[in-house]
Amino acid sequence: MSNAQYLEKATFGAGCFWCVEAVFQQLKGVEGVVSGYAGGEIDNPTYEEVCSGKSGHAEVCQITFDPKLIPYEELLEVFWKTHDPTTLNRQGNDIGTQYRSVIYFHNEEQKKLAEVYKKQLEDSKFFSQPIVTEIAPLRTFFPAENYHQNYFQYNSHQPYCTIVIEPKLEKFRKAFPKLIKD
Numbered sequence: 001m002s003n004a005q006y007l008e009k010a011t012f013g014a015g016c017f018w019c020v021e022a023v024f025q026q027l028k029g030v031e032g033v034v035s036g037y038a039g040g041e042i043d044n045p046t047y048e049e050v051c052s053g054k055s056g057h058a059e060v061c062q063i064t065f066d067p068k069l070i071p072y073e074e075l076l077e078v079f080w081k082t083h084d085p086t087t088l089n090r091q092g093n094d095i096g097t098q099y100r101s102v103i104y105f106h107n108e109e110q111k112k113l114a115e116v117y118k119k120q121l122e123d124s125k126f127f128s129q130p131i132v133t134e135i136a137p138l139r140t141f142f143p144a145e146n147y148h149q150n151y152f153q154y155n156s157h158q159p160y161c162t163i164v165i166e167p168k169l170e171k172f173r174k175a176f177p178k179l180i181k182d
Contacts, residue, residue: 007031008067010075011038011104011138013058014083015091020061022152022165023082023172028181029069034062035151036143038104039134044142050098059098062141072110074179076117079103082172085121086129092164101131104138111135 014020017035024033037045040057049055065075083091085101105111114135122131143149152165173180 006066006068007064008072009106010063010065010072010110011060011106011141012063012075012079013038013060013100013102013104014079014085015059015099015101016094016160016164017059017061017144017148018151018160019083019091019165019168020059021150022169023078024061024063024075025150025153026169026172026180027065027070027075027078027176028179029066030063030181031066032064034064034143035148036060036062036141037098038138038141039102039136043140047145047148051096053096053098057098057142058100058102059144060102060104060141062143070179072113073117076103076114078172078176078179080117080121080133081175082168084127085131085133086127088132101133103133103135104141105135106138111137 021033021035024030037050037057038060040055042055045055045057050057089097089100091099103114105114118131152161155161
């Protein structure tokens with residue numbers, strides 16, 4: 001375990017938080033991943049309120065990481081390359097504002113790094129469509145209900161996990177073999 005005083009946080013929304021959580025939990029240097037909600041208008045929203053689209057929240061994951069083992073730039077690379085940042089309010093069959101692509105920055109350095117990386121992707125035409133990812137300050141983060149935490153770990157045989165998450169994890173493992181925990 002890393003020394004807690006050196007740990008930092010990153011918060012990303014990239015579709016269903018179960019998928020995001022399953023990817024980031026596998027990275028070396030990541031000490032914890034909490035699924036939750038950010039970017040909305042009400043305090044302590046429920047999953048039902050977020051799914052209604054009326055709360056304004058996105059499903060996000062808050063990642064606690066050791067920047068000596070995995071710098072924020074590498075987290076950004078995983079974020080950009082494990083979802084489609086060109087689809088507005090959608091990832092696959094998950095549709096709604098709660099599934100938007102968003103980086104909630106915790107400080108000015110994260111904001112700068114996210115904006116630079118986004119511009120590099122746009123300039124290189126890495127994606128054939130324009131990037132719609134929001135980059136915004138994290139104002140509040142609300143952990144999701146307990147049954148959403150470690151979802152893939154505890155429910156890997158559920159249809160959503162076998163049809164959506166497992167193929168995403170296979171692509172991720174092939175793309176980032178050096179970043180995966182032993």
